[in-house]
Amino acid sequence: MDLKPRIEALIAAEGPITVEHYMALCLHDPQHGYYATRPALGAQGDFITAPLVSQMFGELIGLWAAQVWLAAGSPSPFRLVEIGPGDGTLMTDALRALRRAVPAFLDAADLWLVEASPPLRARQAAALQGAHPRWADRLEDVPDGSPLIVIANEFLDCLPARQFTRDARGAWAERRVGLDARGTLAFGLGPAPAGFTPPAAFIDTPPGVVVEVSPRQVGFAAMLAGRIVSDGGAALLIDYGAADPAPGDTLQAIRAHQKVDPLTTPGEADLTVHADFPAVMAAVRAAGAQAAIRTQGEFLQRLGIEARASALATARPDRAQTLDAQLQRLTGDAQMGALFKAGAIWRTGDPPPPGFP
Numbered sequence: 001m002d003l004k005p006r007i008e009a010l011i012a013a014e015g016p017i018t019v020e021h022y023m024a025l026c027l028h029d030p031q032h033g034y035y036a037t038r039p040a041l042g043a044q045g046d047f048i049t050a051p052l053v054s055q056m057f058g059e060l061i062g063l064w065a066a067q068v069w070l071a072a073g074s075p076s077p078f079r080l081v082e083i084g085p086g087d088g089t090l091m092t093d094a095l096r097a098l099r100r101a102v103p104a105f106l107d108a109a110d111l112w113l114v115e116a117s118p119p120l121r122a123r124q125a126a127a128l129q130g131a132h133p134r135w136a137d138r139l140e141d142v143p144d145g146s147p148l149i150v151i152a153n154e155f156l157d158c159l160p161a162r163q164f165t166r167d168a169r170g171a172w173a174e175r176r177v178g179l180d181a182r183g184t185l186a187f188g189l190g191p192a193p194a195g196f197t198p199p200a201a202f203i204d205t206p207p208g209v210v211v212e213v214s215p216r217q218v219g220f221a222a223m224l225a226g227r228i229v230s231d232g233g234a235a236l237l238i239d240y241g242a243a244d245p246a247p248g249d250t251l252q253a254i255r256a257h258q259k260v261d262p263l264t265t266p267g268e269a270d271l272t273v274h275a276d277f278p279a280v281m282a283a284v285r286a287a288g289a290q291a292a293i294r295t296q297g298e299f300l301q302r303l304g305i306e307a308r309a310s311a312l313a314t315a316r317p318d319r320a321q322t323l324d325a326q327l328q329r330l331t332g333d334a335q336m337g338a339l340f341k342a343g344a345i346w347r348t349g350d351p352p353p354p355g356f357p
C-alpha cells in the first residue's frame with residue numbers, strides 16, 4: 001500500500017496525528033518516506049540548495065572550517081562532521097579547496113557524515129570515495145572524545161515541528177492531520193497537551209494564527225551544543241527561517257520545484273518547516289555554549305565571496321556572467337541572502353568563528 005492510504009488507515013484506526021508525526025512519516029517512513037525512497041536534489045529533481053547553486057558555497061565553508069581548526073591550535077585528530085550531506089556536493093567542494101589551501105587540516109580530519117537516507121548515502125559514497133568518510137544515523141553515534149567541526153546546510157528544516165493555534169475562545173489547540181467526510185487527509189484542530197504554554201513571544205498571538213514549536217530542532221541543538229562544550233569545536237547551521245520569533249505556518253511541500261499541497265502526495269514531495277533559529281540559539285546558550293546568527297548574504301560576504309567570484313571570473317572570463325548570477329543568488333536580499341541564516345555555535349571562551357565576531 002502507498003503511504004497515503006497507510007496514513008489514512010492509521011488515522012481511521014487511532015485518530016488524528018500531530019503535524020510533527022505526519023512530517024516524520026512523510027520524510028522517513030522506511031518503506032515510502034521521501035528521504036527513504038526518492039530524495040531528488042538538483043535541477044532535474046525537486047529542489048536546489050546553495051551548494052548546488054555554486055561551488056563557491058562549499059569552498060568558503062571548507063575554508064571557514066579550516067580557520068576554526070587553526071584558531072583552536074590545529075588539534076589532531078578532530079572530527080569533521082557534515083549532517084544531511086545531500087548528494088555530497090558541499091563536502092566535495094570544501095575538500096577540494098582545503099586540499100589546496102590547508103592540507104594539514106585534511107591529514108588531521110576524521111570525516112563523518114550523518115545521514116538518514118540510504119539512497120543519499122550511496123550518492124555521498126560515490127562523490128567522496130577518496131576521502132574515506134564514515135556514516136552515522138545520528139550525531140549521537142559519532143564517537144566523542146575529540147573536538148568536532150560540524151556543518152549542516154538545510155538540515156534543521158527537515159526536523160519536524162508541532163503547530164498550535166488559539167481557538168475562537170482563546171484556548172490553545174494543536175493542529176492535526178485527520179480525515180474529512182470523504183475519508184481524505186485534512187487539517188483540523190485537537191486539544192493542546194494539558195498545561196501547554198507557547199514560547200513567551202507568542203503568548204498574545206490572536207486566534208487562528210499558527211505558532212510552531214519544534215522539540216526535535218531544540219533537542220538537536222541542545223545535544224550538539226553539549227558535545228561542543230565537552231569536546232570543543234564549533235558548528236555552522238545554515239537554513240531558512242526568521243532570526244526573531246515570528247508566528248506563522250511554514251509547513252511546505254515542494255515537488256519538481258513547485259509548491260504543492262502538503263497533504264496530497266505524502267512521501268512524494270519534500271516536506272519542510274522553517275528553522276526555528278530563536279529557539280535553537282536559546283537551547284545552545286542554555287547548554288552553556290555561545291551562539292550567533294547572521295543572514296547568509298552577510299556571512300558569505302564576510303568570508304570573502306565577492307573576492308572568490310572575481311578570482312574565478314578572472315581565470316574563466318567566459319563564466320563571468322554565470323558566476324555573478326550565482327553570487328547574486330546566494331547573497332542577494334531578494335534571493336537566498338536574507339531568508340537564509342547562518343547560525344554558529346562555539347565553546348565559551350573560544351574566539352567566535354570567522355564571519356561571527
Ligand code: SAH
Binds near residue numbers: 039051084090115120
Ligand atoms: N545539505 C545538502 C542536502 C540538504 S537536504 C545540501 O545543502 O544540498 C536534507 C539532508 O538531510 C538530506 O541529506 C537528508 O537525507 C538529510 N536528513 C533529513 N532528515 C534527517 C535526519 N533526521 N537525520 C539525518 N539526516 C537527515
